[in-house]
Amino acid sequence: MKIEGSFYQPFERVNKTSTQLDWDRDHWKQELNWMKEVGMDLIIIQFCVYEGRAYYPTTLYPQAGLNDQVENILSEAEKIGMKVMVGLTLDNQWWKGINSEEYIQQELAMNKKLAKDLWDKYGHYKSFWGWYIPHEIDDWGAEPENVRQLISKLLGELSASLKELTPRKPVGIAPYYSMRMTPEAYENWWIKTLQSSGIDIVMLQDGVGCHRPDMEKEITPYFQALASACRKTNVHFWTDLEIFNQIHCHPVDDWPVEKWDAIPADMGRIARQIELQEPWVEKIVIFEFTHYMSPQMGENEKTLYKDYKNYLINKGEL
Numbered sequence: 001m002k003i004e005g006s007f008y009q010p011f012e013r014v015n016k017t018s019t020q021l022d023w024d025r026d027h028w029k030q031e032l033n034w035m036k037e038v039g040m041d042l043i044i045i046q047f048c049v050y051e052g053r054a055y056y057p058t059t060l061y062p063q064a065g066l067n068d069q070v071e072n073i074l075s076e077a078e079k080i081g082m083k084v085m086v087g088l089t090l091d092n093q094w095w096k097g098i099n100s101e102e103y104i105q106q107e108l109a110m111n112k113k114l115a116k117d118l119w120d121k122y123g124h125y126k127s128f129w130g131w132y133i134p135h136e137i138d139d140w141g142a143e144p145e146n147v148r149q150l151i152s153k154l155l156g157e158l159s160a161s162l163k164e165l166t167p168r169k170p171v172g173i174a175p176y177y178s179m180r181m182t183p184e185a186y187e188n189w190w191i192k193t194l195q196s197s198g199i200d201i202v203m204l205q206d207g208v209g210c211h212r213p214d215m216e217k218e219i220t221p222y223f224q225a226l227a228s229a230c231r232k233t234n235v236h237f238w239t240d241l242e243i244f245n246q247i248h249c250h251p252v253d254d255w256p257v258e259k260w261d262a263i264p265a266d267m268g269r270i271a272r273q274i275e276l277q278e279p280w281v282e283k284i285v286i287f288e289f290t291h292y293m294s295p296q297m298g299e300n301e302k303t304l305y306k307d308y309k310n311y312l313i314n315k316g317e318l
Contacts, residue, residue, distance in 0.1 A: 001278040002317045003308075005042025005083075006035065006289035007174075007240065010055045010069055020055065021290070022065035028072045031296060032082055035289055038309050039318060042083045043073060044172070044285065047134045049089035049114060058117055070118070074125040083129035085172060086122070088158075089114050090134040099147045104154050107135070112161045119165055130170040131162050136205070137175040139186055152193050159198030172201035174240045179218060183225040190229035201236045202226065203285055208273055209242030209262060211251050219276045227280040238283040241273050243304070244292045264292040264300045267307035 010020045023031070035043070048055055053064040056071065070086065077084050088111045097103030115131065122128055135154065142151055159171045181189060194202070204226050207213045213222070223239070230237035244262035248255045274284065286293075295302040312318035 001274060001284060002039050002312055002315075003241070003274075003284045003286050005040050005044065005283070005285040006293075007044045007046050007285065007287045008073070008290055009046045009288060010050070010064075011291075020065045021069070022067050023069070023072065024067050025072045025076060027296065028076045029079075031290065031294060032073075032076050032080060034295055034305065036080055036082065038305070038312060040289070041081065042085065042129070042285065043077060043289075044085040044132050045070065045073060045087045046132065046288075047087040047090045048118060051091050056118075056121070058121075060114065060117055070122060074122055074127050078125055078127035082127060084125075084127045085130040085132045085170075086118055086128060087132040087134045088118075094135055095141065098141050099144070099150065101150065104150050107154060108157050108161075111158055115162055115165060123166070128169070130172060130200075131166070133158060133171065133173050133199075135173070137173065138178050139181040139189065140178045143181060143185075143189070148189065148193060152196055155193070155197040155199055163198060170200035170236075171198065172203060172238075173199055174203040174205055176205035176207055176212070177222050177226075178212065179222070183221040186222060187225035187229045190226055191232055194229060194233040194235050199235055201238060202230055203238040203240040204281075205240045205287070206242055206273060206277060208269070209244040209265060209287070210246050215273060215276060219273075220280075223277055223280040236282055237280065238285055239277045239281045241270070241277065241284055241286050243270055243286045243288070245269075262292070264304040267304060267311055270308070271311060 048070055049061050052061055054061040055064055055069040057063055057068055074084050093103065133155065137151055142148060162171050177186060204223060206219060208215050213219060227237045243265050245265045246252055246262045249257055249260040291297065293301055293304045293308065295305050309318065
């Protein structure tokens with residue numbers, strides 16, 4: 001089973017203080033062709049607005065950088081037959097506001113307005129394939145029933161709004177798991193939540209890059225549980241497979257969160273992740289190509305790209 005797509009996070013490095021990539025169209029043309037060369041046909045823009053700054057020109061927020069990242073990706077993707085899922089807005093208050101009705105209402109209002117702005121501006125692109133809701137849901141803070149109901153409200157109302165705006169565009173999310181719930185409880189939580197969510201695709205973060213699970217012991221029961229929940233609610237189940245290796249911040253060390261950093265993982269570990277997850281998922285997408293596998297980003301990233309390409313050739317998948 002090969003990787004079919006990747007998230008894209010518009011930071012130069014994946015930490016909260018670095019500057020955005022701000023690539024022009026030529027850079028994106030090269031980037032998407034690298035992806036296409038190894039069989040990827042989907043890019044998921046994790047968010048178009050983060051912490052109140054937009055990665056495209058809009059009257060709703062101040063712009064981060066000079067280039068229109070959203071248009072550059074959509075236009076170059078269309079030329080080579082790739083698809084794009086467009087992410088909405090996220091801020092760091094999400095993990096604190098998850099249990100607040102007022103916060104959920106604010107998020108709904110902001111994201112509905114942003115979606116309309118994005119669709120009005122970019123809806124003419126055939127590469128605009130779907131939507132991504134960037135609010136990450138885990139089983140640590142979401143277990144209480146009142147919180148589950150607020151999450152259901154956010155997903156259900158936002159999905160309904162997106163489908164009213166674009167009836168045939170799928171809506172996806174990428175939750176993660178901390179093992180707070182048992183696999184059985186995790187499955188039941190998701191069955192109740194997905195039944196009224198309007199979500200079409202769930203991409204479960206495997207957590208391997210962040211050293212969360214013992215992948216040999218813990219991937220199978222949690223992927224099996226969520227695969228079952230998705231099957232019972234007619235939702236597509238993918239994996240969001242992490243191709244990085246976290247080197248700073250919890251649980252690696254006690255550096256402050258704004259110094260979070262990571263490097264490309266080795267292909268042996270990634271191959272094992274694929275092997276463990278492929279029995280349960282329909283599609284593999286990664287987090288993420290640009291920062292950890294793009295030949296444009298550095299020698300370590302170039303090495304992982306070559307190693308992955310050789311892996312596909314050896315398996316007869318390229």
